[in-house]
Amino acid sequence: MSHAHFFLIGLATLILSVGATGTAPASETIKIGVAGAHSGDLAPYGLPSLKAVQLVVKEINDQGGIHGLPVELLVEDDGCKPELATNSATKLVSSGVRAVIGHICSGATKAALPIYHAAKVLVISPSATAPSLNQDGEYPFFFRTIATDDIQAKTQVDFALQTLKAGKIAVLHDKGDYGKGLAEHAQSLIEQSGKAQMVLFEGITPGAVDYSAVVQKIKRSEAEALLFGGYHPEASKLVSQMRQKRITIPLVSDDGIKNDTFIKLAGKDAEGVYATGPADVASNPATKLYREKYKQIEGTDPGAFFNNAVAAALALTNALAKAMSADAEAVAHVLRTEKVATPFGPITFDAKGDPVGIGFSLYQVNNGQFVQIR
Amino acid sequence: MEYFFELLFSGLTRGSIYALIALGYTMVYGIIGLINFAHGEMFMIGAFTALIASSVLSIYHLPLPAILVLAGLAAAVWAGAYGFTVERLAYRPLRGAPRLAPLISAIGMSIFLQNYVLLAQTADFVPFPSLIPEFAFLEPYSAIINSSSLTILAVSTLVMTALTLLILYTRTGKAMRATAQDQKMALLVGINVDRIISFTFVTGSALAAIGGLLIASHIGQINFAIGFIAGIKAFTAAVLGGIGSIPGAVLGSFILGLTEAFATGYISSDYEDLFAFALLVLILIFRPAGLLGKATAEKV
Amino acid sequence: MKSPPMLTNKDVRHAVLTGFWFMFLTFPLLVIKVNPTEQTVTWRWANMLWVGGVSAVIALACRLVATRRAGRAELLRQMPAQTTHELHPFALPSRDRLIPLFGVIALFFIVFPFVFSAYQVNIMTTALMYVILGLGLNIVVGFAGLLNLGYVAFYAVGAYTYGLLHFHFGLGFWAALPIGGLLGALFGVMLGFPVLRLRGDYLAIVTLGFGEIIRLILENWREFSQGPSGIANIARPGLFGIDMSLEHSLVYQYYLTIAIALLTIFVVNRLRDSRIGRAWFALREDDIACQAMGIDTTAAKLTAFALGAAWAGMAGVLFAAKTTFINPASFTFMESAIILCIVVLGGMGSIIGVVAAALILMLLPEYLRAVAEYRMLAFGAILVVMMIVRPRGLTSQTRRIYHLPH
Numbered sequence A: 001m002s003h004a005h006f007f008l009i010g011l012a013t014l015i016l017s018v019g020a021t022g023t024a025p026a027s028e029t030i031k032i033g034v035a036g037a038h039s040g041d042l043a044p045y046g047l048p049s050l051k052a053v054q055l056v057v058k059e060i061n062d063q064g065g066i067h068g069l070p071v072e073l074l075v076e077d078d079g080c081k082p083e084l085a086t087n088s089a090t091k092l093v094s095s096g097v098r099a100v101i102g103h104i105c106s107g108a109t110k111a112a113l114p115i116y117h118a119a120k121v122l123v124i125s126p127s128a129t130a131p132s133l134n135q136d137g138e139y140p141f142f143f144r145t146i147a148t149d150d151i152q153a154k155t156q157v158d159f160a161l162q163t164l165k166a167g168k169i170a171v172l173h174d175k176g177d178y179g180k181g182l183a184e185h186a187q188s189l190i191e192q193s194g195k196a197q198m199v200l201f202e203g204i205t206p207g208a209v210d211y212s213a214v215v216q217k218i219k220r221s222e223a224e225a226l227l228f229g230g231y232h233p234e235a236s237k238l239v240s241q242m243r244q245k246r247i248t249i250p251l252v253s254d255d256g257i258k259n260d261t262f263i264k265l266a267g268k269d270a271e272g273v274y275a276t277g278p279a280d281v282a283s284n285p286a287t288k289l290y291r292e293k294y295k296q297i298e299g300t301d302p303g304a305f306f307n308n309a310v311a312a313a314l315a316l317t318n319a320l321a322k323a324m325s326a327d328a329e330a331v332a333h334v335l336r337t338e339k340v341a342t343p344f345g346p347i348t349f350d351a352k353g354d355p356v357g358i359g360f361s362l363y364q365v366n367n368g369q370f371v372q373i374r
Numbered sequence B: 001m002e003y004f005f006e007l008l009f010s011g012l013t014r015g016s017i018y019a020l021i022a023l024g025y026t027m028v029y030g031i032i033g034l035i036n037f038a039h040g041e042m043f044m045i046g047a048f049t050a051l052i053a054s055s056v057l058s059i060y061h062l063p064l065p066a067i068l069v070l071a072g073l074a075a076a077v078w079a080g081a082y083g084f085t086v087e088r089l090a091y092r093p094l095r096g097a098p099r100l101a102p103l104i105s106a107i108g109m110s111i112f113l114q115n116y117v118l119l120a121q122t123a124d125f126v127p128f129p130s131l132i133p134e135f136a137f138l139e140p141y142s143a144i145i146n147s148s149s150l151t152i153l154a155v156s157t158l159v160m161t162a163l164t165l166l167i168l169y170t171r172t173g174k175a176m177r178a179t180a181q182d183q184k185m186a187l188l189v190g191i192n193v194d195r196i197i198s199f200t201f202v203t204g205s206a207l208a209a210i211g212g213l214l215i216a217s218h219i220g221q222i223n224f225a226i227g228f229i230a231g232i233k234a235f236t237a238a239v240l241g242g243i244g245s246i247p248g249a250v251l252g253s254f255i256l257g258l259t260e261a262f263a264t265g266y267i268s269s270d271y272e273d274l275f276a277f278a279l280l281v282l283i284l285i286f287r288p289a290g291l292l293g294k295a296t297a298e299k300v
Numbered sequence C: 001m002k003s004p005p006m007l008t009n010k011d012v013r014h015a016v017l018t019g020f021w022f023m024f025l026t027f028p029l030l031v032i033k034v035n036p037t038e039q040t041v042t043w044r045w046a047n048m049l050w051v052g053g054v055s056a057v058i059a060l061a062c063r064l065v066a067t068r069r070a071g072r073a074e075l076l077r078q079m080p081a082q083t084t085h086e087l088h089p090f091a092l093p094s095r096d097r098l099i100p101l102f103g104v105i106a107l108f109f110i111v112f113p114f115v116f117s118a119y120q121v122n123i124m125t126t127a128l129m130y131v132i133l134g135l136g137l138n139i140v141v142g143f144a145g146l147l148n149l150g151y152v153a154f155y156a157v158g159a160y161t162y163g164l165l166h167f168h169f170g171l172g173f174w175a176a177l178p179i180g181g182l183l184g185a186l187f188g189v190m191l192g193f194p195v196l197r198l199r200g201d202y203l204a205i206v207t208l209g210f211g212e213i214i215r216l217i218l219e220n221w222r223e224f225s226q227g228p229s230g231i232a233n234i235a236r237p238g239l240f241g242i243d244m245s246l247e248h249s250l251v252y253q254y255y256l257t258i259a260i261a262l263l264t265i266f267v268v269n270r271l272r273d274s275r276i277g278r279a280w281f282a283l284r285e286d287d288i289a290c291q292a293m294g295i296d297t298t299a300a301k302l303t304a305f306a307l308g309a310a311w312a313g314m315a316g317v318l319f320a321a322k323t324t325f326i327n328p329a330s331f332t333f334m335e336s337a338i339i340l341c342i343v344v345l346g347g348m349g350s351i352i353g354v355v356a357a358a359l360i361l362m363l364l365p366e367y368l369r370a371v372a373e374y375r376m377l378a379f380g381a382i383l384v385v386m387m388i389v390r391p392r393g394l395t396s397q398t399r400r401i402y403h404l405p406h
Helices: A004-021 A045-060 A084-094 A105-117 A149-163 A179-191 A212-221 A232-244 A260-270 A283-297 A304-322 A328-337 B002-032 B038-057 B064-094 B100-120 B137-140 B146-168 B173-182 B185-188 B193-219 B225-243 B244-269 B269-286 C009-025 C025-032 C045-078 C081-087 C094-116 C120-145 C152-169 C175-190 C198-220 C246-272 C277-283 C289-290 C297-323 C334-345 C350-388
Strands: A030-036 A071-077 A099-101 A123-126 A142-144 A168-173 A197-203 A225-229 A249-255 A274-277 A340-342 A344-347 A362-363 A371-372 C031-037 C038-044
Touching: A004 B225, A030 A045, A030 A084, A030 A105, A030 C175, A045 A071, A045 A283, A045 A304, A045 B038, A071 C009, A084 A105, A084 C120, A084 C297, A099 A304, A105 A123, A105 A142, A105 A179, A105 C246, A123 A304, A123 A328, A123 C025, A142 A304, A149 A179, A149 A249, A168 A179, A168 A212, A168 B146, A179 A197, A179 A225, A179 A371, A197 A212, A197 B269, A212 A232, A212 A340, A212 B244, A212 B269, A225 A232, A232 A249, A232 A260, A232 B185, A260 B269, A274 B225, A283 A304, A304 A328, A304 A340, A304 A344, A328 A344, A328 C152, A362 C297, B002 B038, B002 B173, B002 B193, B002 B225, B038 B064, B038 B100, B038 B193, B038 B225, B038 C025, B038 C031, B038 C038, B064 B100, B064 B193, B064 C025, B100 B225, B100 C025, B100 C334, B100 C350, B146 B173, B146 B193, B146 B244, B173 B185, B173 B193, B173 C025, B185 B193, B225 B244, B225 B269, B225 C198, B244 B269, C009 C025, C009 C045, C025 C031, C081 C297, C094 C120, C094 C246, C120 C277, C120 C297, C120 C334, C120 C350, C152 C198, C152 C297, C175 C198, C175 C297, C198 C334, C246 C277, C246 C297, C246 C350, C277 C289, C289 C297, C334 C350
Parallel strands: A030 A071, A030 A099, A099 A123, A123 A142, A168 A197, A168 A225, A225 A249, A249 A274
Antiparallel strands: A274 A362, A340 A344, A362 A371, C031 C038
């Protein structure tokens, strides 16, 4: 044994006790948790949501809070990892949050939900799209401000079959739980329809330096349309390399790419790309308002799921105010029965917690902007 | 057959991208026997510096070739400076420490630099302008190869040749080889070992930065995490070829790139990385020091 | 006695130069922010001043510490030998004081769940799981000197063993725990065989590749592992069929993890002093000499891989039971790197060091949350600084001396 051990153990104990006593004293605020990936490679999908919630809450607090009580945000970074998500959830629950906006990834949400459920904390996710999250009605206090994968996949497949009249379809995904889930739904829909043949179903490696091999494979498959499940970095690389190799088949992708960053990244190659996304966004005053505010503060356009997070924050704070209590059942009741104005227009929630009023429409990039075509 | 050639060229493109990064890994490893996990970050920092420089310059409407040269220069200078500083701060104090200490320090540096760029710039992907002009003579072959892949292929071959010549025929190269063999002995014969190690880090980082510019221009986008992902692959390639060997790094990179391309093309891209790593394990079982690495018989 | 050495002009000049160097270094990334599509540039000159000032002050402080230390070394040299003991910062404790201290620590861990919130208990459980992982990897890296960068693969094997057995056959935690350990060991041997001939960094990269291969299989083989969407609703550990609330279940898991961690400490400690343990140490120091001494190095290497992996397998089962949901995203290379950091930081081969390092490294990021977005930045910097300050790890290795009975 060396003498240094004492020092170390002492240090560890000290760190612990300092951390433990550092928890905030009880005060008269309404605590809302915000959980998602705020660091690591998935931060681009978590940070815009955090900023969105902060914007909405700041506005509410500037106007005197909810029934005179200021809203306090407790921010937790889960890095989209299930194990960190359970820690975050336990922390939020034990620091007495009334509701949580998050988590960002379906996997993390899945891991955290049992903990929130046991503590009767209401959860509203801006971006977790896996249909399995609320299929069996196990979590009555789970809501989301995004439509699920199966609805989105149906929109994409219907479009490819009916409008594009593609007889051969290639389906690619990014091997993630969002992209692959979506691609699998699309796969089964194509097979069920019997109208088209699926000529390729593969995952591409996110972050890879070059996609030319898989692009050659698309060309060889003689697909007439490409469906891609995933996010804008991979989609933009893929479409650029396809166009470089003179492959002009239409690309139909998802909400994960329907943002300004995709158009910036893909530049001129973005033209003509189709993506599904919630309807009627640009003309809505609420959308404009918050996007402008974000731009003022951050100097850039907001990233993925920003509108969804604004909608989640608005719906939640509205329900908290109208329920006149922070009891999860009362708040859930308001969410299910009363419409609230969000960047997507007025929305409410169904029995499962899925949004009514956030459906999917089809967009196409036209002159550097997503334009709704259907 | 056409499909085969298409895959061959996409494999070569990938391979030459890995090679540009792997060369730096292998140089540093050859000199001080350290797996420099922060090397991928030099690649990323180089790409960001090039992006910043080219954006500032394009506001002043400089011609494209001038922007390309100046941005490349800025990337090389600053990445070199980062390489120098990282070595001074994180590795030099650990010379003579147990073998794993600098490795952990390197992992720490890698985490630090990624988050530094994340905080100083942005978390999201940013578009990178295509600085490499389209060559007109490649137009008929555009389905197979484009100008950025050709440039990367040419530059990595050029750099490999230059480095080999540097190490074989110059005074500095000789000093590098001496330092790699035995640092104490090198000191005794009057070689400034500190300076040689610094030189290796600066050169390796500057090369990574040039690679960063070319690769970012090929891919068209960058973020703070690109260095880590590409770095792991490049490191694998360097080991595959025999770490410490300059031609080995290039050979390993091409083999890795081709394996991935053919695995994607003929089997499935689901498993491209799996094939890459399986090949690595297989090759190392039969050649435990990599393809071109020297198997040193240990004498007692 | 001489007065303590002061800072000279040279030190100040050095500090100022350092400040300028860092201002130059961070100029493009910290000062300029461009928006490539809109062609706008923001200049943030204030950042430059901050960097210059802060780095100059740090450089000055480092110089000051260095001169102080040099001065103390000088003093030590001049003093008679017997007084050097008092100058040492931490006095060597006697055995009498050791026992009460361990008592206090034990008491602290026992009452922990009653004093602190469920969240604190939860992260303590996580930290304790990393104690088990660190000790397991310590067998491979610390004892036998085999650098393993893919340790997380065995952790994944354990987690998926429980996840899949529970999903398909409804198997409980207690049945899965030994199976997870056994399968971990089996995979350890599977990895061990092909890499027997490899040395040092080649071994490192093959193990890294192995870790990635396992993760890629879990990610892509949907029929087997359900792919990236993972396995949900895994049961928490049971206790004779008693129905527990979530809060109680967390506390139960905490004690359970402590028990398994203690078991690990006990077993690893006994292993260290066993015949095979001595063989590992010999292997670590010099494998040729080790072979010459008549030790079967193949068997020694394979047992190291198998025993190390067995703990990771069990930790994996614990992990699956704790999070109740697993997917391949939890088993990345970064995880292996963190576990390796624990082993190296603790001091290779030292059990108490690994325990302390696991607790510090795992709890540190939690408490660094006060600095929110700078958390990972600080974590990286702390790793570097810790390695520089204590390159041999937190605990200095003392070679154990064996006395022959008279």
